[in-house]
Amino acid sequence: MQAFTGSTLYAAIGGLHVGDMLVQLVFFIILLILVKKYAWGPIIGMMQKREEYVANEIEIAEQNRAEAERASKEAAEKLRQTKEDAQKIIEDAKHIGGKQEQEIIESARQEAERIKISAQEEIKTEKEKAIQALQDKVASLSVLIASKVIEKEINAEDQEKLIDEYIKEVGEER
Structure with missing residues (x-):
């Protein structure tokens, strides 16, 4: 087999040089350090502040x-509670209204009974007065009839005539 030479190695790794890779790696690490120091810290700080703000909200x-x-x-x-109070007030008002209604009815019944x-x-008194007046009139008429009877001897015909006159006089005075 063939031995690899430097140019072959270069061709085998795809044209990359190890030295260039090391330089690029060093620059990448420096870039990461700078990003961490100047960008990552403030970004994390802002993210934490934002997280605290959201949590607070x-x-x-x-x-x-x-x-x-x-x-x-x-x-x-x-x-x-207001509805209960209103319902209680309505029920109390109904109860008081019913009670007042009964009192008014009872008062009116008592007044009607008194009247x-x-x-x-009054009817009894007036009736008694009328009876007394009638009795007085009958008594005076009786005296009058008796005096007329005494003045003259009356026969049956005269007696009937006197009674008719008496009844006629009583009817006229009413």
Whole structure:
């Protein structure tokens, strides 16, 4: 087999020189050090700041959500309590209205009963007055008839005539 020479080695590795590769490797390492020192640190710092900012915003948003949820629950509870209070007020008003209605009805019934009793007493008094007046009239007419009877002797025909006159006088006075 053939021995490799420098030109063959050069051709076998694809035309690359080891010295050029070493120089390029050194420059790449220097570039990495410079990037790490001047670019990577600030980039990582900005990324950390951004991460902290996003985490802080998420935490604030979570707190706001929790506070909004708590406020919503409080508002719902207040609304429920307000509805209960309104329902209680309505029921109390109905109860008071019903009670007042019963009181008014009872008062009107008592007043009607009082008026009825008063009217009955007044009717009774007026009836008694009328009976008394009638009795007085009958008594005076009886005296009148008796005096006429005494003045003259009356026969059956005269007696009937007197009774008719008496009835006629009583009817006219009514």
